[in-house]
Amino acid sequence: MEEKKQNNRIMEVKDITLRFGGVTAIEGVSFDILEGEVRAIIGPNGAGKSSMLNVINGFYHPQQGEVWFNGQKRGAMKPYQIAYQGIARTFQNIALFKGMSTLDNIMTGRFTHMKSGMISQVFWKGKAEKEEYENREAVEKVIDFLEIQTIRKTEVGKLPYGLQKRVELGRALAAEPKLLLLDEPMAGMNVEEKEDMSRFILDVNEEFGTTVALIEHDMGVVMDIADRVVVMDYGKNIGDGTPKEIVSNQKVVDAYLGVSHD
Amino acid sequence: MFFLDPFFYEILISGLLAGVMYALVALGFVLIFKASGIFNFAQGVLALFAALTLVGFQTGQIPFAHLLSLFGLHATHWGAGFPTIVALLFSLGVMVLLAWLIVQIVLKPLVNQEGIILFMATIGLAYVLEGVGDLMWGANVKELNIGLPEGPSEIILDATDMFIDKLEISAAIVAIVLVVSLTLFSQYTKMGRALRAVADDHQAALSVGISLETIWWIVWSVSGLVALVAGVMWGAKSGVQFSLSLIALKALPVLMLGGFTSIPGAIVGGLIIGVGEKLFEFYIGPLIGGATENWFAYMLALLFLLFRPQGLFGEKIIERV
């Protein structure tokens, strides 16, 4: 575990400020994510965590601040361009393609890997067909990995919540991202499901070497799986360090243990 | 300069009055969409049906006369009709009954379905109503006269040299009365507050003990009333016939512009569309061949939408993940 810390910074956000109209969602937040680590972002509701992820994958454009990815400063980019750079994510409220099967959802996750043109697609010959089967192999690996073989052909709208979360993880994994963003991957799960999910995240991190940044409320889980933690409250960065350092940080404890803000 | 053109003001006023007529139709759409999220394709046919029923009562037509003639009954009229006011009340009664039937037969089994499904159901409804209306009252043109003043207003003509139809002025007054009373109804009555609650959140409304069915019934009844008014106004102009149901097409750009959920939006949208299309047709139309009103109304609405995708008064769409 210790050796990871010497790795490169895969992502660095510097002094990000994001406002909606008059409301400031994020104010001057900076932190970094190292290659190969599991980085957790924690904080109370409305702290700006999800907004932070939205900034990282380009859905929100901050008024101020810089985002560095792979050692390069990122200009104004659309979310789909950022996907091509190798950032994938899951969502707090599941954002699966409800009308599609599990398989199709995960296949869609490989969109950035598929390049055959319209003509080839129309005639389903040559590149289109070959590419489809190659990518299918990769997807099958993800399916095996997440143990969701039996629901391969099921429409995801009909799956129970826990499985949907897993399919969503699969969709993000299928992209083979360099950086995987998980927005509350364990929200609404029971203990057993949380254990499963934690195991998947750790496996992803260890087997594929994927860098993971996740938002999570359950401090127990965060303690178990995160290498480093950044704490946000009211749009500000109020703590950054290893899980151990964080629990002993007074500001963090206040924010969490209900020192009233009113 | 065009504003020195004496016709500019007349076209402006004509446009405003036409806009009120469009808004009358659009209002029916808005009421139903706001309370139940249904895009009611049958609104135009509802207006036709209401007007047909009114004329039927007024002139004492025998319903389904043509169908009965198959069995050798050749009468078409009872011999006497009802006075206008009674006919109006009876027609309203029919619309309320119709609303109840629609809710019970069509909407109740489709609760919680997606918007497009409900939209489709109203298409089926439009077919049924069109058939029933024609079968009941016949497909010929019927004169509709409920005693509203007609012809150019002499006072305005003398004072300004403008021809403003009294019928349209009455339509504007009726529309204003309708909107004001609808607003008062939704602000100050228990039922009105319930309606707004449903519009905001179905679950919440249900949890405070308001039956969704009742709400829908009321909304469809009110919308039937609006359809009756629109049918009367348009029917007085052109006679009551199938084409009356096509006025719905005139209301769609108004809806786009005003937002599907806003009553003031329907009015303001109607005015903008009315004035816009009339000015364009009057000044630009002759240069490009005329008959531009149909598409221009949509283009105008489209232009607005490109800047405000949710319509002029629609609730702002906030995208979040």
Place this chain on the structure above:
Amino acid sequence: MKKFTLAAVAAALVGSMVPASADHTIPLLSYRTGPYAPNGIPYADGVTDYINMINARDGGVGGVPINLIECETGYNTERGVECYESTKGQGALVYFPLSTGITYQLIPKATADDIPIHSMGYGRTSAADGNTFSHVFNFPGTYWDAASIIIKHMMDMEGGSLEGKKVALVYHNSAYGKEPIRTLEELSKKHGYELLLLPVDHPGQEQKSTWLQVRKEKPDFVTMWGWGVMNQVAISEAASIRFPMDRFIGVWWSASENDVLPAGDKSDGYKAIAMNRPGTDFGAYRDIQKHVIDAGNAAGAGDQVGTILYSRGMLNAAYMVEAIRTAQKIHGAADITPGMMRDGLENLKIDQARWTEMGFDNFTSTIDVTCENHGGPGLGAIQQWDASSKTWSLITDFVGADRDVVDALIEADASAYAAENNISGHCK
């Protein structure tokens, strides 16, 4: 797929397998539904009642009864095609589609199938050129004749000259409505009036800007090629801006009671071109009353008897009956084929004496169809509406069109069609 085959099988069973009967089969492509139903209903009733009367009174034509097959088109071309195909196999003698769109669609098709079309005052005007359009007939007059006669009437009102005057055409923005434009343009060159074109889109419930345009341009006359609800609205709008109604002249499809009644008293004095005399004081009407209506067999709801469009339907049916008779005479056979029917139509000649025999004394113009001229004489009269008595009455005699102008236009359009479709005239 299952549903499709099922429907298709049933469709075929009832649609096309009915054997051709020995009767004279005449399909009636009507529209009793849809936006133009108010115009379609009286027309269809008129045709039906007249044919039923002929069957009841004379036992048909030449001893062979007429089998009228009604088929609802809703003024829709696609359904017109279905009607055509489903009745064709039953030995249909002639088609009168009652719609410009369906007529255009059927012209090449029916010609290839050797079945004549009679588009009575509608359809393709240049079909009056019988040399090119061998199977299409549009007597007693075409839209271009109508335009010319209307202009003539305007000239009469102005004491013989339209020089420096302004004439507006308010028209249904479709192929039908655009028909008279070229003729009116040609005539404006000849007579020196200025032509103002004011299209109105279907359905035409909102015409405020059109009529403001009229107020602004102050035309001396307005003529109208309207259809359906557009007529009613135009007439009320014209009355609302106090346009003198006797200077507002419609084509024969803007000339029914339906068009003027909704406007009430304001429509008094409105004029339109007519193919026949209004009213019911004719022998044929008395026969219909006696043999059909009193017998309880009136078509439709029976409430259209005596209206302008009902009479026009009767007239249309009368032409057909007379054409069958002519065909029987030419070919010396009681049973005739569609090809013979075509010959009958092409040789149709009805003078006033014959009209009187048929029970249409002084009802309409004489008919004289030749191989070259399928447009008949091209005569029309002007009728005027009296709002107080709610009746139409003719105010002029049947007069002819400006043949120089109209014929040249027909010639030009027909030869263009002939060139496009490699038709060499069949008359010479």
Place this chain on the structure above:
Amino acid sequence: MFYREAGDFKTSYQSDQATFTLRLDKILFWGLMAIATFIVPFFVTEYWEKSVFLPFFIYSIAALGLNILTGYCGQVSLGTGGFMAVGAYASFKLMTGIPNLDMFLVIMIAGLVTALVGVLFGLPSLRIKGFYLAVATLASQFFLVWLFNKWEWSYNYSPTGQINAPTRDFLGIDVTGPSTAPWATYLFCLGLLFIFAWITRNLVRGHIGRSWMAIRDMDIAAEIIGVNPLIAKLSAFAVSSFFIGVAGALYFSVWLGAAEPTEAFAIDKSFDVLFMIIIGGLGSILGSMIGAAFIILLPIFFKNVLVGYCGIPTDIAEFTQIIFIGALIIFFLIKEPHGIVAYWRTLKEKLRLWPFPY
């Protein structure tokens, strides 16, 4: 008993992604195709051709096209009539401008022209969504019809704006004009429908189709996965308009032979095709065809039964028929909101598991 997979599971991805996963389905389909191709042409009469098959095939192509846009990509469009008009007028200009051009090429080029127009009118979809977009597409509907009514070049300066299809051929066999053989137009349109259904199938099983469905189901998530919404939406508009343009060209040139924009391509067309795909099943190829059959053939069926068999007056028959169709639509929606094709699927599922329901 026979209706199930042989053993379970596929040994290759190829067979897993095949169009027909069940053997019986495959046999049924190709059997039907063989009958349609080799047997029906010998028996097809003009009535069947002009009133049943051609409208069914042509509307199926249009419905497939709209289904790509609305069913797969989620963009509700009411511009179908206008786009059909573009196809029809493009084919008319090609037929009269280049008389020797093969009809197949005419149809394809007409499709391409429509695709371009479709992309242009698809641009607002980048900002406008849902019913607002549906109403916005009406702008294209009304504008295009107005344009073809006014633009004299488009109808070769004929005095009325009516266009007529001259006689043209496909590989030497006449498929347009008044004296075509029923089997020729039947096979021509059947072939095109087959090709377009196959193209649809290919597109929707690949990544382009998935990008459309992703936009339909959750556009924001799709964008974050890497789908460029501009390209996804506009490609759907292009492909959809291509299909609809082809349908419009066939509608005018092969089926009707004459057209006038204000009547043939009016707003009713747009609504009818939309009804087809909703009733048949959004996002389903078979559903598009079932919907086309429902809207096009059911009225003919009713008409023939009510007027032909029962002898009811035409207008009463017509009213009864629309009441019945309306009631049927409502009934189907209550029973199966996802279109008739969902019925079919349920039936298949039951067959597969029979005799054990669970």
